[in-house]
Amino acid sequence: MKFLDEYRDEALARRLADRIARATTRPWTLMEVCGGQTHAIVRFGIDRLLPPEIELVHGPGCPVCVTPIEIIDRALELAAQPRTALCTFGDMARVPGSGSDLLGCRAEGGDVRIVYSPLDAVEMAAAEPEREFVFLAVGFETTAPANAMAVLQARRRGLRNFSLLVAHVLVPPAMEAILSAPDHRVQGFLAAGHVCTVTGWADYHAIARTHRVPIVVTGFEPVDVLQGVAMCVEQLEAGRYTVENQYRRSARPEGNRAARATVDEVFEVADRRWRGIGVLPRSGLRIRPELGDFDAERRFGPVHCDEEAESPCIAGRILRGRAKPDACPAFGTTCTPEHPLGAPMVSSEGACSAYLRYRGTAGPSDATESARP
Amino acid sequence: MSGPTPFEDCPAPAPPQRILxxxxxxxxxxxxxxxxxxxxxxxxxxxxxxxxxxxxxxxxxxxxxxxxxxxxxxxxxxxxxxxxxxxxxxxxxxxxxxxxxxxxxxxxxxxxxxxxxxxxxxxxxxxxxxxxxxxxxxxxxxxxxxxxxxxxxxxxxxxxxxxEHTLPIGPGAARPGDAVLLSGDVGRHGAAIMASREALGLDTDLRTDCALLWPAVDALLAADLPVACLRDLTRGGLATALVEIARDAGVALAVDERQIAVSNPVRGLCELIGLDPLYVANEGRFLCIVPEARAEDALRALRACPVSANAVRIGHVTASPAGRVTLKSAIGSERVLHLQTGEQLPRIC
Amino acid sequence: MCLAVPGRVESVEGSDPLERRGSVDFGGVRREVQLAFVPEAERGDWVLVHVGFAIARIDEDEAERMLDELERMETGGDAR
The missing domain is CATH 3.30.1330.10 (PurM-like, N-terminal domain)
Structure with missing residues (x-):
């Protein structure tokens, strides 16, 4: 398939790995911001092609992982109410709230509907006017335009039974937070190509300059990721720290103007709590007051995000690139995809789940389980 | 005709159209x-x-x-x-x-x-x-x-x-060095089912691979091939069948993803909703493990049957670590295959 | 964090900018995709689709150029 196969080419991948090895003279720690990149790295074994000096640490770019538990609990409450349907992307369906998850809620009779697009939820709301439809609007800047458009289309169609439970977050404040921690290890970023396709990277220049880190806007296929690493390492080795674009076929400096305008029409920037990280100022989106009819928190009451309880889960450190999943004592033992303690074990792009799925550990795939000689 | 006869007002009950x-x-x-x-x-x-x-x-x-x-x-x-x-x-x-x-x-x-x-x-x-x-x-x-x-x-x-033969066909008969053969491309059944569900709004020509496998097995046996293990791919897809065989047989399997055929529509659907085709259901594909020395003969026998016309060798059995399946990825790097968790859901991330 | 898939626009309908949409082909799987964010995309163009919305028209020339550069890296030995 065009635009996929070319970027999964073994020979090209090996040549890029050689280029990285030639450029590398000392250890460097890079963070791939996006969980989609983490997924590709472990699925294709991209990191195993890299020289030992290059360490990839996994960033916070997994909306499933950073959505506060209180939002999930609210979604569960709403789904359990009569005459209310909770619509969600499949990703969120297995994320544990304080008690159950959305699939468990559905098994108990809650109306949980898994959709591919937020517009599917708009269609459902139009088809069943007597029922309330709440769409769990998670995601980063890439998903915000689609969710904003769902609100505009619902308004145009005069729907009174459609709203968003918003947990939208923004990438640059998270990058700032990671770099502002005194003990951070990140020396360069592979920025998220699809986020930047929407937003461009005007906000990234100041981060690169202030923190003296190269930032390479990077795609999601193996050749993309390897080229992003090569460009980042070459900057580091040359003592440069600018914003560069590896994902030129889709991402442009100014981003997607039409998409950004739609986001601005519906959402405004707000403080947000990130699960495992804490409250980051101006790090998320909320629905503008004039569109309050489409804000589930206005219709059903605000969600209060409290301080997080103590947990053996080290998701917060993993999401900030301070630890890798296999450093967690619970990893693969008390914390598994079947019984996750933290969100990174749930989402297929969560670093913990990706490690367990593609790496294998002292877990079920080990010899201890084979009964036969 | 003059008027209704008395019995036309009271017809015999029509057979029901629905199950009662x-x-x-x-x-x-x-x-x-x-x-x-x-x-x-x-x-x-x-x-x-x-x-x-x-x-x-x-x-x-x-x-x-x-x-x-x-x-x-x-x-x-x-x-x-x-x-x-x-x-x-x-x-x-x-x-x-x-x-x-x-x-x-x-x-x-x-x-x-x-x-x-x-x-x-x-x-x-x-x-x-x-x-x-x-x-x-x-x-x-x-x-x-x-x-x-x-x-x-x-x-x-x-x-x-x-x-009608004496072979002990089953996972226990797989031996290190044996070849792992796959009867055709994967993921058609699950993809066709998903595409036919209205919720995804997809339009495709995808059809299930649902088919009878006995003719292919019969051909292997008729050629007097010492078949070690057969396993049809069902719900959990190829990956699940491989992991189950490795665990049940107490051997390791090394498989090359580049040998595994996935048709374009199956790939397109999987890319679109974020699924791995190796975990998508099949109803007409199977794995066959045979001693390496007879692998080419087995492929020849399989390819002579319509249901397994595109059979290929995808890997081999190794001794250890028992229960582990390693997959050589598209870019030639390795990863481990696992059983999937729960149902496959469309994802956006 | 964001799965976006390349597909080819097969048809475009709707003149209203808010509801411009079209059929997009992904290797033989077709789906209706919102084209409101890619007003420049026409039939035959490749777009990048996320949750049913095209978020970019893929620049085929730029993609060719980048792959050419990478190919030259092979023979030239160094593309820096």
Missing amino acids: LGHGGGGSLTRSLYERVFAPAFANPLLDARHDGAVFDLPAGRAALTTDAYVVRPLEFPGGDLGRMAICGTANDLAMCGARPLHLSASFVLEEGLEIAVLERLVASMAGAAREAGVEIVTGDTKVVERGSGDGVFITTSGVGVV
């Missing part, structure tokens, strides 16, 4: 459903004997017995339906034991309100698949559950087959 609870009650409605739907489609001497069970002689050899329950939504989908699945699936399980399928039983759980026309189509499809497989449905049962308690139709089929 009474169709499962064991009385006259049950009998009329049997006479109307099942008996004509499945007709054969053992069934027509109307006994509580079928009594028959087994040919010489060992016998194989298997059973499976079938549920699917939608009941009919491109290239197949629940009825065909219920025959092929059970016949294939016998084939994977190295057994030639002989007789099947079929048990139906029907949901009140099901259109009888739908049931008739499913039963006709079962009868067609059974003829294709050379098996007879020799005994059966029907129950009806209240509306809302079922998904239209659930079918359970059991099958008896005969093993």
Whole structure:
């Protein structure tokens, strides 16, 4: 398939790995911001092609992982109410709230509907006017335009039974937070190509300059990721720290103007709590007051995000690139995809789940389980 | 004509168009459903004997017995339906034991309100698949559950087959060094089912791969090949079958993703909703493990059968670590294959 | 964090900018995709689709150029 196969080419991948090895003279720690990149790295074994000096640490770019538990609990409450349907992307369906998850809620009779697009939820709301439809609007800047458009289309169609439970977050404040921690290890970023396709990277220049880190806007296929690493390492080795674009076929400096305008029409920037990280100022989106009819928190009451309880889960450190999943004592033992303690074990792009799925550990795939000689 | 005759005001009741609870009650409605739907489609001497069970002689050899329950939504989908699945699936399980399928039983759980026309189509499809497989449905049962308690139709089929050779076919017979063969491209059935569900709004020409595998197995046995292990790919896809074999056999498998064919529409659908085609369901593909020295002969035998015309070697058996499947990825790097967790859901991330 | 898939626009309908949409082909699987964010995309163009919305028209020339550069890296030995 065009635009996929070319970027999964073994020979090209090996040549890029050689280029990285030639450029590398000392250890460097890079963070791939996006969980989609983490997924590709472990699925294709991209990191195993890299020289030992290059360490990839996994960033916070997994909306499933950073959505506060209180939002999930609210979604569960709403789904359990009569005459209310909770619509969600499949990703969120297995994320544990304080008690159950959305699939468990559905098994108990809650109306949980898994959709591919937020517009599917708009269609459902139009088809069943007597029922309330709440769409769990998670995601980063890439998903915000689609969710904003769902609100505009619902308004145009005069729907009174459609709203968003918003947990939208923004990438640059998270990058700032990671770099502002005194003990951070990140020396360069592979920025998220699809986020930047929407937003461009005007906000990234100041981060690169202030923190003296190269930032390479990077795609999601193996050749993309390897080229992003090569460009980042070459900057580091040359003592440069600018914003560069590896994902030129889709991402442009100014981003997607039409998409950004739609986001601005519906959402405004707000403080947000990130699960495992804490409250980051101006790090998320909320629905503008004039569109309050489409804000589930206005219709059903605000969600209060409290301080997080103590947990053996080290998701917060993993999401900030301070630890890798296999450093967690619970990893693969008390914390598994079947019984996750933290969100990174749930989402297929969560670093913990990706490690367990593609790496294998002292877990079920080990010899201890084979009964036969 | 002058006017209505007295009897035209009181016609005999028309046969019901939908399943009623009474169709499962064991009385006259049950009998009329049997006479109307099942008996004509499945007709054969053992069934027509109307006994509580079928009594028959087994040919010489060992016998194989298997059973499976079938549920699917939608009941009919491109290239197949629940009825065909219920025959092929059970016949294939016998084939994977190295057994030639002989007789099947079929048990139906029907949901009140099901259109009888739908049931008739499913039963006709079962009868067609059974003829294709050379098996007879020799005994059966029907129950009806209240509306809302079922998904239209659930079918359970059991099958008896005969093993006409002495090979100990099964995971335990796989040995380090053996070749792992795959009978064709993967993911068609699951992709066709997902694409036919309205919620995704997809338009495709995807068809299920649902097919009978015995001809391919028969060809392997007829060529006198020392088949070690056979495993059909079903719900969890190729990855699950590989992991199960590795665990059950206590061996490791090394597989090359680049040898595994996935058709473009299956890939397109998987990319679109974020699924891994190696975990998508199949109904007409199987794995075959044979000693390396006979791998080419086995491929030749498989490729001579339409159902396995695109058979390829995808990897080999190694001694350790037991239970582990490693996959060489598209870019030549390695990863470990695992069992999937829960159902596959479309994802955006 | 964001799965976006390349597909080819097969048809475009709707003149209203808010509801411009079209059929997009992904290797033989077609789906209706919102084109409101890619007003420049026409039939035959490749777009990048996320949750049913095209978020970019893929620049085929730029993609060619980048792959050419990478190919030259092979023979030239160094593309820096």
